[in-house]
Amino acid sequence: MGGTGGASRTAVMVCQGRAVAHGRLARGRFDDPTARAFLLPAERSIVDKVRSEAVPAGWGPRLTFEMVRACGEVMAPRTVAIDEAVRQALPATGAAPAEPGVELAAAAQLVILGAGLDGRAWRMAELAATAVFEVDHPASQRDKRDRAGELAPVGAAPHFVPVDFSRDDLAAALAAAGHRRSVPTIWIWEGVVPYLTRGEVTRTLRIVGDRSAAGSRLIVHYHTPAPSAPLGRGAARLLSALSRQANPMTREPNRSVWTPAALRRAVGVRGFAVTRDDSLLTLAQDLGTPIQHRRSLRNGRILVADRVSPPA
Numbered sequence: 667m668g669g670t671g672g673a674s675r676t677a678v679m680v681c682q683g684r685a686v687a688h689g690r691l692a693r694g695r696f697d698d699p700t701a702r703a704f705l706l707p708a709e710r711s712i713v714d715k716v717r718s719e720a721v722p723a724g725w726g727p728r729l730t731f732e733m734v735r736a737c738g739e740v741m742a743p744r745t746v747a748i749d750e751a752v753r754q755a756l757p758a759t760g761a762a763p764a765e766p767g768v769e770l771a772a773a774a775q776l777v778i779l780g781a782g783l784d785g786r787a788w789r790m791a792e793l794a795a796t797a798v799f800e801v802d803h804p805a806s807q808r809d810k811r812d813r814a815g816e817l818a819p820v821g822a823a824p825h826f827v828p829v830d831f832s833r834d835d836l837a838a839a840l841a842a843a844g845h846r847r848s849v850p851t852i853w854i855w856e857g858v859v860p861y862l863t864r865g866e867v868t869r870t871l872r873i874v875g876d877r878s879a880a881g882s883r884l885i886v887h888y889h890t891p892a893p894s895a896p897l898g899r900g901a902a903r904l905l906s907a908l909s910r911q912a913n914p915m916t917r918e919p920n921r922s923v924w925t926p927a928a929l930r931r932a933v934g935v936r937g938f939a940v941t942r943d944d945s946l947l948t949l950a951q952d953l954g955t956p957i958q959h960r961r962s963l964r965n966g967r968i969l970v971a972d973r974v975s976p977p978a
């Protein structure tokens with residue numbers, strides 16, 4: 667990973683996307699005032715240009731501008747779908763049926779896997795009574811804690827759990843941080859699966875399954891295979907190199923894509939039944955948010971799966 671002290675740059679980019687969308691896209695359904703607060707001044711200034719449609723002159727600045735603008739379009743439906751899946755599984759709002767006739771127990775713990783600059787613990791009032799565990803790569807987590815500064819969480823401070831999914835013991839780290847295996851958990855895994863190998867994804871799913879009491883909910887954002895994706899990434903790399911702009915994807919390459927059927931099987935063997943699996947394109951159409959980057963929206967999906975039986 668490539669930012670401050672090796673912190674994730676893609677985490678900054680998606681945070682910029684949320685800051686761009688805040689108050690402009692999906693109004694009434696999407697709101698993230700924390701996104702701007704997590705950004706450094708130079709990162710904010712690009713957001714301000716996009717929000718005011720101040721298209722910069724020159725290739726390099728234009729490339730960064732377009733990446734951040736496109737990110738706003740993707741982040742609005744992605745955030746709304748995940749926020750709503752979280753709210754449904756929280757005690758205060760009652761439970762959504764996991765399957766016809768099966769009630770989802772209300773979850774009292776939230777684990778955010780690869781949290782980046784996720785602002786939910788600081789912005790979702792519904793989480794005031796929920797124990798939040800933020801798991802992330804140690805470098806990204808250090809960076810976030812510096813950026814959070816005096817920002818006040820809605821409830822107790824999140825438990826920060828530094829874990830590199832490619833080498834650390836997630837189960838031991840969660841247990842040491844106070845995560846309880848016997849209590850239902852909501853798991854958010856947003857924008858991380860693409861950066862992990864298939865082996866790292868299945869290994870993490872095994873631990874998630876093992877630590878999910880009945881009534882737990884797993885929410886995964888993932889990318890589906892797209893023949894044109896490597897071409898698009900190659901073009902972005904080339905343009906970044908030519909214009910001498912930092913490309914967040916260079917240090918964080920995509921490592922795995924999943925068909926909906928393959929991910930359904932992978933979560934199914936860990937005891938989760940899929941209740942929703944929508945493309946961001948469908949979600950954007952339902953929300954009425956802009957659809958200028960149809961391909962990116964089509965290739966991103968949000969899966970929601972519920973645990974109806976306790977772990978073996």
Ligand SMILES: C[S@@+](CC[C@H](N)C(=O)[O-])C[C@H]1O[C@@H](n2cnc3c(N)ncnc32)[C@H](O)[C@@H]1O
Pocket residue numbers: 667674676677680681779780781782783784802803804806829830831832855856857858861862
């Ligand atoms: C695109 S950001 C997404 C951040 C956040 N979930 C969001 O949607 O705003 C990718 C995140 O995955 C984390 N990540 C990538 N590879 C990782 C690894 N091997 N171990 C732990 N975290 C990792 C990065 O640190 C970063 O926070």
